[in-house]
Amino acid sequence: MDEITIVMDTSVLFAGLYSARGASHQILRLIDDGQIIPIISTTLLFEYEDVLKRKQEDLNLSEDEIEIILDNICALSKFQKIYFLWRPYLRDVKDDHVLEVAIASGTNIIVTHNLKDFSGIDKFNIQAISPGQFLEVIK
Numbered sequence: 001m002d003e004i005t006i007v008m009d010t011s012v013l014f015a016g017l018y019s020a021r022g023a024s025h026q027i028l029r030l031i032d033d034g035q036i037i038p039i040i041s042t043t044l045l046f047e048y049e050d051v052l053k054r055k056q057e058d059l060n061l062s063e064d065e066i067e068i069i070l071d072n073i074c075a076l077s078k079f080q081k082i083y084f085l086w087r088p089y090l091r092d093v094k095d096d097h098v099l100e101v102a103i104a105s106g107t108n109i110i111v112t113h114n115l116k117d118f119s120g121i122d123k124f125n126i127q128a129i130s131p132g133q134f135l136e137v138i139k
Helices: 010-018 023-032 042-054 063-076 093-105 131-138
Strands: 004-008 036-040 109-111 127-129
Touching (some): 036 042, 036 093, 042 063
């Protein structure tokens, strides 16, 4: 099987940790099994950390558990340095760094729950798809 790489938006990480029932959780399982390789940058990792710590009570996780999750994400991911910024490009400028990771790494899939925030990225030969759509694509 070819290596499947994605850029995972923070919304997918949060949803996958929040509920064990949905497609986001299945994606986290596939990452843990090594079937999917997430691509991360320093900025994206800091966003993951910020959101998980702000929503710690919703996730019912301790600080230590969040640190373990982040450590595991780092261990299971490929790190991508960003040398060129494409800002501002997206409707929500807070998502530009997610697009930049995909462009810099050559990854053509961003998995997100916020599809409308990534409109127009087909110009870069990148598609934003929901976790459910992504699972259908890789079957």
